[in-house]
Amino acid sequence: MKQTRVHQVLQTESIGKKVKLAGWVRTRRDSKGGFSFIELNDGSCMKSVQILAEAALSNYESEVLKLGIGSSIEVIGDVVESPGKGQTTEVKAESVKVLGYADPQTYPLQKKGTSMEFLRSIAHLRPRTNTFGAVARVRNEICRSIHNFFQSRGFLYINTPIITASDCEGAGQMFNVTTFDLKDVPRISGEGGAKGDIDFEQDFFGRATHLTVSGQLEAEIYATALTNVYTFGPTFRAENSNTSRHLAEFWMVEPEMAFCDLEGDMQCAEDFLKTIFNDVMTNCGSDMEFFNERIDKTVLETLKHIVDSDFVRISYTEAVDILLKCGEKFEFPVSWGIDLQSEHERYLTEKKFKKPVIVYDYPKDIKAFYMRLNDDGKTVRAMDVLVPKVGEIIGGSQREERLDVLIERMKACDLDPEEYWWYLDLRKFGTVPHAGFGLGLERTVQFVTGMGNIRDVIPFPRAPKTADF
RNA sequence: UCCCGAGUAGCGCAGCGGUAGCGCAGGUGACUGUUAAUCACUUGGUCGUAAGUUCGAAUCUUACCUCGGGAGCCA
Incomplete structure (x- = not known):
């Protein structure tokens, strides 16, 4: 049967x-x-x-x-x-x-209220609770929606490597990948300045390798051949971040689009988020009602509001102006050129506009080398999508496609252009304007469900001092 | 990593210098087309770890560990 x-x-x-x-x-x-x-x-x-x-x-x-x-x-x-x-x-x-059978004397889950912290300590049993069952179903729906969105628009799903040799992909501390016996690491012998340094030539890959912090640079390779692509996979940051919004291992979606400028990038990001939110509300009705009732009484209203309205788009300069004139007291004073603090982002998205806000054209000094320089020479074509509570959910940019400008920017950022010879080749041979962004899957699940801690929207969270299960 | 706060029964918490308590869960019994069922009785604790102060420490001090809130880094 x-x-x-x-x-x-x-x-x-x-x-x-x-x-x-x-x-x-x-x-x-x-x-x-x-x-x-x-x-x-x-x-x-x-x-x-x-x-x-x-x-x-x-x-x-x-x-x-x-x-x-x-x-x-x-x-x-x-x-x-x-x-x-x-x-x-x-x-x-x-x-x-x-x-x-499950012995009621020792089975940790009983009919009663239990804290998220306790459930985290029994991650092997927590999917049996209403909350974590619902999180798993919504997370699955979001993943399906992500693939549907890009597949229906002709994007190719590209699997970029987890292990990478490029040392400075841009963001954050990286985890090392090695097969060395850590008690006896080979050192460079002989004479010269490198003497005593770790001899990575003897390591598995013959050079220092790390876990990826982004698939973007590799995605650019495929976008400048196949036009529209996306990567979707695990990403690793060895930052010692202890917050409800950070993980050491998390999943990221990174579309990359050739023949696309920042306008197209922002439009894609907005359509993308709206599609995800709409799909979740359509296909996870009772789960979402549960979250709305038991976790956060505003999630459904917020999602509906977002789907029905346009995102606010303001330049960094406008954002600074608003923050300077709003009369709000901030712990960190605002001035043109600073990176926006959490409290500033929260003001914009939670108080001023009460919906997602896209801030674009940031000062070049606070953004990565690969972002396209504006004609003013001061700002780059970067954009962040900010949402209430979670903060930055998407970060993206139009990429610098002009070889000479890119090389200058790399030098200004103390990067060696020779290390990026293949990245520069994309500009040397048939360069095209292109753009893309990264969406944090867990932050999206957090925003959609209203769950307060990012460690509760991934089955087995990896964070500093946390790698159980 | 920094600033706060917290670690007491399986879970959620009270006690804040004088022999460890409540609620829920568990157990036993009663009752019922019940539904977080209800009612009665009941088992259960080196009070995060280590040192110190004190006649006496869950309670005060210090260090460490873990967790939570906020910050930084960012997705």
């Missing part, structure tokens, strides 16, 4: 059908009338289905009455209209087969 999932059984169309279900017990309620109610969940949806187990079952006394929360069972029975309140259908069990 083919297995049915709980979400199907909850539909009234299932009434009258005989089904086989399997899942985990959420709770059992006994009636002295000679039967028990079992709430069964299999992760297919938020809700559990109520199983009616009568005393007539051969294993009622011996097994059914011992079923506690967390036990796994297989049920065969008829879907019937429920006479009770709270559900429209239920399953009248013909048989209840116990697959595995």
